[in-house]
Amino acid sequence: MFRHLLVAVDGSALAEAAFRKALEFAQETQASITALRACPDFHVTTYHTEMLTDTREQFEEAVLEDASKYLDGIAREAAAAGVPCDTSSVVDDHPYDAIIKAAEENDCDLIVMASHGRRGVKALLIGSETLKVLTHSKIPVLVYR
Template sequence: MFRNILIPTDGSPLATLALDAGIAFAKEAGAKIAVLTVTEPFHLFSTDTEQLASTREDYEALARQHAGEILAAAVVKSERAGVPCETDHARSHEVYRAIIKKADDIGADLIIMASHGRGGVGALVLGSVAAKVLTHSTIPVLIYRKK
């Protein structure tokens, strides 16, 4: 049923668990995966501590390095499981749109992603990438939540 799965990840512990679960799911389904990480561009006015302590060049270099580490780890895991894997690093002010665009571009028939489960004011202020993907995607989305 599912043959081409997109797994977006930010490298967080929960997203890593979702990646592991997605690889296991793909193996069972005989599917291939694409792993995507999205970096928000440097903002001159930001509350992100990484951006506050960095110049634009430093931030971009660290973002590329971090994305490379996340994607390299995903390739190792998928190879161990025998699951075909491609990777991509995108930059976007709207992470959810980058995820949906990538899913459309590769013809994904499923998106598997983590939800950090923020509630209350945190969800209102920060929003939820997972909720936005669920709301705007026409592709089925499987959400991995912490138990």
């Protein structure tokens, strides 16, 4: 059975639901969790106008600070459930790659993540990190929808 789960979280309601299901699964199987928040990198051209006033360093510092606060809550929830949980955050232009690398580096044997189910033009424009993880990962992936 799976002993160490990497749970990719992004702060969305769906990702939080996937985390809670992974937490239940970890409780039942006595597995541990590594919760990862893979944050997008800084871009000069972006649809998030607030990014335009920051420097790359300011942006990364703010993003990682926000991720740390968010992951502290995730860790508290896991501790309350009696599940060992490490947390990690990374800024990367390719979140799917960061997720796979983190799973490999932490010797995780299952990746758990949500799928937002984007289709059509939205899927083409935004892309599916879940699909990319499924396509590129050698580690099993459990998708929550």
